[in-house]
Amino acid sequence: MFKLFKKDLTLFLHDRRSVILSFFLPVILITLFAFAYGSIGSYNGRSEPVELLVADLDLTGSSKEIVNKIDSLEDIVVVVSDSVRSRELVIKGEYVSALIIYKGFQDSLKYGNSIPVELIYDRSREMEIGILQQNLISTIMSSTGKIIVNSSIERYMQDQFPDIDKNTRDAILKTAIRKDNNSLAVKWTSIVGERNDTKLGLIQAVAGTAILMLLFSVAGVGTSILEEKENGTIKRLLYSPLKGSTILYSKMLFAFFISVLQLTAMFLFAWLVLNMDMNVSMSGLILMIISTSFAVSSLGIFLAAIAKTRHQAQNLSTIIILVMSAIGGSMIPMFIMPAILQKIALVSVNYWGIQGFYDLFWRVLPLEEILPKILILMGIGVVMTILSIRLFRKRIMKL
């Protein structure tokens, strides 16, 4: 078996395209995705702030207070403009959104009417809109809410208790709307991923891309069996004292070896170049690399086993790998996917691999907690291996 393994390794190293596809391309993609997910190359590890056009047509104390509050937010930079120009700039795509505070804003707050504020935006830039929505709603609600409540109570007291003098009314209002009256406020505290310096986006970029690329290179190893069948070398191997099963096992061993090597190289790159925090369970990491490699390599061999020709195997592998990677979270993080897709993702090897690496690097869980995912990956590997052996005996080794 070692002789076949050595031959496959020599052939792999002789084929520059395979080496590039297996090692250099994933490194480039991981770096690009890490940039895209905002984990490296941006200030303080955060995404760039969103520029928001603001047209304040009211120009009152209340409207200015709101604008100042929005401007003080970390994720938003206010760019003052007028309403016509703001619309033009959003339509041209130069800005994602504009907030227009119409005349009568302060009076509406005072009299409890609907607030004349409009947010115009470019629907195609959903991610930036999401950031804006989250920040604007909380800022506008907290600022306007207080003014609305204040004026409502004041109006009620004037109607119901017109004889109360102004000083007493102010004292009642002051007590009712205390500045520190925030007993209902929810305290937001992040408790996951606080123990290390690794950014979520970087973990997504490394794990997602590594598994995706792993599948492609391992599928290449799988299809090489069909290539060998087509050019007659499998037949010639069978003329020798080798057993058919040895030929298959050596291919599986080689695919597994390449997978381990590739995953290890990706994490080393992420650690040395992208500053990924490796202060995690080492036994967990080693077992995750082994189980992911086993699952992915058996899947790659299985994809070759179900095809009849090399051409068919290549096309089939590409389709299945892309679909599985898309639903399994290699291309898009799982948490932004619809619930139904998150359930479907459970059938993909990418999902279990990526979630395992999340557990390891983001949640910093110990080995015992990651073990179920490792066992699922090993289970996928065992099932795929058994199916591949059966299919290969039936299709490939039959002359």
Next chain:
Amino acid sequence: MITLKSVYKTFGNIEAVKNVSFNIGKGEIFGILGPNGAGKSTIVNILNTLVRPDRGDVIIDGINIRNDGNTIKLIMGVVPQEIALYEELSAYENLMFWGGLYNIPKPELRAKAIETLGIVDLVNRKDDRIKTFSGGMKRRINIACSLLHNPRILVLDEPTVGVDPQNRNHIFEVIERLNSEGMTIIYTTHYMEEAERFCDRIAIIDTGQIVAQGTLKELRHISGIEDPDSRGTNLESIYLKLTGKELRD
């Protein structure tokens, strides 16, 4: 040396080999001729223990292939019809790999690889990758890879397909040299002149059955074409008479 007794092999509904029997003596060159799909490759695969016959016996060097297929593989070399080589490896690397499968000790294998490269006249190209070789050179290395374990029997399955006359002649010389050293050779081909040139005996096979076998003289007698100069190549005339002129696709 080799005996086939009433061998049958069926694949699904196709009877690939039907009641095939022949004997091949030690040091003989035995030709198997037949149109496409006649069953030549199935017979070769049965001899190499890759395909198990449904019925009948195959005895090679006193060993029944049903009992000890592995020993048969050690005494037999097969040159496949395809150029079954690794294009990205050099000629020497290919020889070392294929020879290594027979557990030949490394120093011995190295010496044997160089010796075999000498036989096929490619020592000066030993470090070049196969993908840089011409079709004829690849065919020669294809033969060399089957000689490393010193087989007593060599099966050549159409070894000269797509080869120019010079390379073809070189391959013939190699076969004749190996035979003169005592190697038993089984040669399947479509080319009549090749079989005529060096086969001691020939079996003509069609639709899985041997339609005639013997020396060229015996085949002439069986076919009734006694005059060698009557029509074109003699063996071709015999072959066409015995297998018919119908196209085999």
